[in-house]
Amino acid sequence: MKKSIAMVLAGVMALSMTACGGGGNTTTAAAGGSGTAAGSTAAAGGSEASGSGENSDRALYVEISSDPGDLTPFGNNGTNPVRIKGQIYERLYEYGYNYEVTPILAESWEQKDSTHWVFHLKEGVKFSNGNDFTASDMLFSMNLCKDGTVMSKKYVEFVDFENTKIIDDHTVEVALTSPDAFFFSGFCGVYMVDEESYNASGDGLASEPIGTGPYKFVEWTTGSSVKLTANENWWGGDVKIKDVVFKVITESSQRSIELETGGVDLVLDLGMADYDRLNESSDYSVLVNDTFRTSSIYFNCSEHSACNSKELRQAIAYAIDANGILTGAYSNFGSIAKSFCNEKMLDYNEAWAANDYYTQNLEKAKELLAASGYDAAKPLSIIVSDDPLQNTMAEIIQAYLSQLGITAEITSYESAVYNNAIDDEAGGWDISFVTLTAPSCQILDICNAFFAEDGINRSCFQNAEFNTLVKKAVVEPDEKVRAEQIDQLVAIVTEDVPAYMMVQTADLYAYNNDLVGFQVWNQTNFQAKDLSFK
Amino acid sequence: MSRYIVKRLLMMIPVILGVTWFVFTLMYFTPGDPAQIILGADATEQEIQEKREELGLNGSYLERFGTYLKQVFVDGDLGTSYIYNNSIADEIAARFPNTFKIAAISVVLAVIIGLPLGVMAAVNQNTWKDNGSMFLALFGVSMPSFWFALMMVIVLSLHLKLLPATGLDSWKCYIMPCVSIAIGGAAGIARQTRSSMLEVIRQDYITTARAKGQTEFLVTYKHALRNALIPIITQVGNMLGIQLGGAIVAESIFSVPGLGTYMVSAIKNRDYPVVQGSVLVVAICFGLVMLLVDIVFAFADPRIRSQYQKKKKVAKEA
Numbered sequence: 001m002k003k004s005i006a007m008v009l010a011g012v013m014a015l016s017m018t019a020c021g022g023g024g025n026t027t028t029a030a031a032g033g034s035g036t037a038a039g040s041t042a043a044a045g046g047s048e049a050s051g052s053g054e055n056s057d058r059a060l061y062v063e064i065s066s067d068p069g070d071l072t073p074f075g076n077n078g079t080n081p082v083r084i085k086g087q088i089y090e091r092l093y094e095y096g097y098n099y100e101v102t103p104i105l106a107e108s109w110e111q112k113d114s115t116h117w118v119f120h121l122k123e124g125v126k127f128s129n130g131n132d133f134t135a136s137d138m139l140f141s142m143n144l145c146k147d148g149t150v151m152s153k154k155y156v157e158f159v160d161f162e163n164t165k166i167i168d169d170h171t172v173e174v175a176l177t178s179p180d181a182f183f184f185s186g187f188c189g190v191y192m193v194d195e196e197s198y199n200a201s202g203d204g205l206a207s208e209p210i211g212t213g214p215y216k217f218v219e220w221t222t223g224s225s226v227k228l229t230a231n232e233n234w235w236g237g238d239v240k241i242k243d244v245v246f247k248v249i250t251e252s253s254q255r256s257i258e259l260e261t262g263g264v265d266l267v268l269d270l271g272m273a274d275y276d277r278l279n280e281s282s283d284y285s286v287l288v289n290d291t292f293r294t295s296s297i298y299f300n301c302s303e304h305s306a307c308n309s310k311e312l313r314q315a316i317a318y319a320i321d322a323n324g325i326l327t328g329a330y331s332n333f334g335s336i337a338k339s340f341c342n343e344k345m346l347d348y349n350e351a352w353a354a355n356d357y358y359t360q361n362l363e364k365a366k367e368l369l370a371a372s373g374y375d376a377a378k379p380l381s382i383i384v385s386d387d388p389l390q391n392t393m394a395e396i397i398q399a400y401l402s403q404l405g406i407t408a409e410i411t412s413y414e415s416a417v418y419n420n421a422i423d424d425e426a427g428g429w430d431i432s433f434v435t436l437t438a439p440s441c442q443i444l445d446i447c448n449a450f451f452a453e454d455g456i457n458r459s460c461f462q463n464a465e466f467n468t469l470v471k472k473a474v475v476e477p478d479e480k481v482r483a484e485q486i487d488q489l490v491a492i493v494t495e496d497v498p499a500y501m502m503v504q505t506a507d508l509y510a511y512n513n514d515l516v517g518f519q520v521w522n523q524t525n526f527q528a529k530d531l532s533f534k
Numbered sequence: 535m536s537r538y539i540v541k542r543l544l545m546m547i548p549v550i551l552g553v554t555w556f557v558f559t560l561m562y563f564t565p566g567d568p569a570q571i572i573l574g575a576d577a578t579e580q581e582i583q584e585k586r587e588e589l590g591l592n593g594s595y596l597e598r599f600g601t602y603l604k605q606v607f608v609d610g611d612l613g614t615s616y617i618y619n620n621s622i623a624d625e626i627a628a629r630f631p632n633t634f635k636i637a638a639i640s641v642v643l644a645v646i647i648g649l650p651l652g653v654m655a656a657v658n659q660n661t662w663k664d665n666g667s668m669f670l671a672l673f674g675v676s677m678p679s680f681w682f683a684l685m686m687v688i689v690l691s692l693h694l695k696l697l698p699a700t701g702l703d704s705w706k707c708y709i710m711p712c713v714s715i716a717i718g719g720a721a722g723i724a725r726q727t728r729s730s731m732l733e734v735i736r737q738d739y740i741t742t743a744r745a746k747g748q749t750e751f752l753v754t755y756k757h758a759l760r761n762a763l764i765p766i767i768t769q770v771g772n773m774l775g776i777q778l779g780g781a782i783v784a785e786s787i788f789s790v791p792g793l794g795t796y797m798v799s800a801i802k803n804r805d806y807p808v809v810q811g812s813v814l815v816v817a818i819c820f821g822l823v824m825l826l827v828d829i830v831f832a833f834a835d836p837r838i839r840s841q842y843q844k845k846k847k848v849a850k851e852a
Binding site for chain 2: 076
């Protein structure tokens with residue numbers, strides 16, 4: 001028996017020993033240059049590294065909520081892959097801190113006319129493998145976008161490739177097929193890629209991303225972490241933090257705990273429930289950053305829904321108290337929408353907020369309900385995805401509608417089929433949820449993409465004047481005229497309410513107090529090159 | 535015995551084919567379009583159609599199933615993920631060791647805790663030891679593993695700062711995921727052990743063993759437990775098989791890159807090849823574990839072993 005117990009214990013020990021071996025599918029950058037960096041990162045080793053050694057040797061550990069999945073330049077452009085790719089690749093210019101236009105690889109640019117832009121590239125820029133960055137790389141990158149994903153195609157949607165030409169090694173003239181209101185904001189999505197490395201890689205730089213950015217790729221253990229190290233060829237000089245490790249932490253509550261236990265230095269996806277605890281601590285800083293996203297409801301404006309009636313849509317909007325949504329669902333992080341447009345949008349007009357945007361008014365709601373001729377015997381159908389936030393909001397709206405005598409039934413769909421359910425206008429839904437935003441951060445883009453007849457138009461909104469105006473505004477070269485057109489568009493969607501904007505959302509970030517320089521870059525990103533440890 | 539093993543291995547072939555067909559069919563009829571998920575909410579109908587064509591989703595059921603069977607069983611390729619565009623076999627090969635280590639350690643831990651607890655309860659039936667053990671077992675079975683895992687994180691990581699909260703960077707990282715899985719399993723094993731032992735300890739041969747002057751320890755662990763082992767081994771085997779399919783809760787909470795989270799994310803994203811490939815691997819693992827259980831039966835119970843030997847003798851005589 002003693003022998004058996006000893007055997008079992010020996011087995012446990014053996015398993016424990018194998019357990020110490022780490023594991024995971026590890027993709028490592030090719031030898032040469034990165035070898036030393038890999039060693040130093042490995043030596044840092046998780047939480048034990050934090051707080052030890054000189055600043056430059058201390059690795060920065062950053063939480064990301066999911067595995068990036070794809071590090072090809074124009075593959076998955078979700079929030080987490082872009083947070084990593086944003087350190088490796090660079091663009092000509094970006095909307096950076098405070099969403100201000102920041103030149104990066106473009107020294108300058110000028111718009112020659114409504115369809116021609118000239119970009120002057122920075123000289124002396126090298127990729128992390130030592131290759132020079134030239135105008136031909138820029139053109140190659142634009143072509144990659146054109147042949148890439150749905151999102152990357154939009155970056156160069158109106159580019160006239162036949163007439164786009166290289167002037168010299170550091171100057172490119174980009175021609176457009178027609179004037180485009182979204183060209184400048186869209187074009188900044190193009191990462192600059194080394195043509196030679198891309199063609200030689202065989203997998204579209206998936207296993208070894210090479211860019212001009214301040215960091216270069218070292219190692220990716222799928223589902224676990226991505227390690228980067230300083231790019232010694234970076235044109236901007238030395239960075240203060242040499243190694244950056246992105247740690248995948250899927251469970252929301254674990255992110256703050258990892259920060260508190262020293263497992264990470266920076267949490268990019270802090271849960272609302274953890275805000276108070278970290279905010280009260282003197283060891284951490286918490287940042288609440290207003291976003292460009294607006295939590296909204298779509299009305300099914302098609303003939304298959306009772307919400308086909310404008311008066312009913314208005315009645316529902318007047319019945320809802322956005323403050324209740326902000327408090328009940330968003331724990332007061334964010335702010336209520338004061339117009340159809342998020343206040344942070346680039347083409348936002350403050351005058352819109354001066355008008356009343358469906359402030360809760362039950363009397364008015366009841367009048368509009370009566371005018372709509374809605375048969376209260378037939379319940380309204382609210383559909384939600386499996387997102388808990390949407391479920392909470394649906395329940396709150398259900399309660400508000402009951403004050404009008406409207407019965408609302410909530411049906412939950414798995415997120416994979418939720419969009420399909422909304423696409424089925426005859427599927428029996430009346431109200432659905434959507435978070436409205438646009439990569440260009442323009443309300444015109446939202447009008448064009450989500451409500452115009454040629455766009456996605458999940459609310460089946462039909463308004464001939466609106467459709468004509470959108471088409472005109474998108475190609476209108478004169479900014480003043482375009483602003484007037486946008487003003488009219490906002491007036492139409494405010495009056496017709498194909499969607500009701502409720503809450504302008506906020507993102508929460510938390511970091512160690514010894515981390516200096518953290519700011520939100522662009523919408524949800526950060527720049528490791530600007531960070532340092534005290 | 536070797537003939538039996540070969541026979542059982544051959545029997546796995548139709549099982550694997552059946553599982554392949556079942557999962558393929560299930561995913562085929564599950565609503566949700568991978569092309570729409572990959573391209574996102576902004577994609578137009580034309581773009582979605584182009585993507586469906588690219589992914590080979592526009593073929594008929596039989597065409598797609600035939601292609602998949604050929605790819606897996608003729609070409610030996612589990613395919614490429616729709617979402618991540620990487621090799622599924624590589625990804626499973628990377629994640630499976632993590633899942634296996636956690637599963638194996640958890641099972642060993644569950645046996646170490648559950649077996650003595652069950653034996654103690656049985657030999658002290660209706661005493662405080664029995665009641666105490668069964669209370670613990672009931673608590674272990676009833677307690678949600680995610681709650682226990684989070685409690686451990688709060689106490690051991692956040693307050694005491696003894697263990698890392700996530701990852702698999704060192705041996706310490708394995709403690710909480712394994713314990714959170716093992717607790718439920720240990721409770722089940724304890725209850726099963728008690729019930730099996732109670733059946734055995736009243737048998738005549740146990741009385742005989744005592745009459746022969748054997749120590750109580752030997753009577754309990756050599757004579758009684760050995761005869762009570764068969765249902766316990768089945769339970770342990772089941773636990774191992776299930777855990778090899780991925781301890782989804784533990785993997786999610788502790789950010790373990792294992793098979794469970796891989797499959798769940800693939801199901802959410804309608805990443806058909808990943809779901810099919812992962813389930814296939816899990817089915818093979820489960821089949822092998824069950825075979826292992828049957829082999830262990832033979833070692834644990836001489837009666838079963840003799841059945842195999844008899845068959846061998848009969849075959850030789852014939």
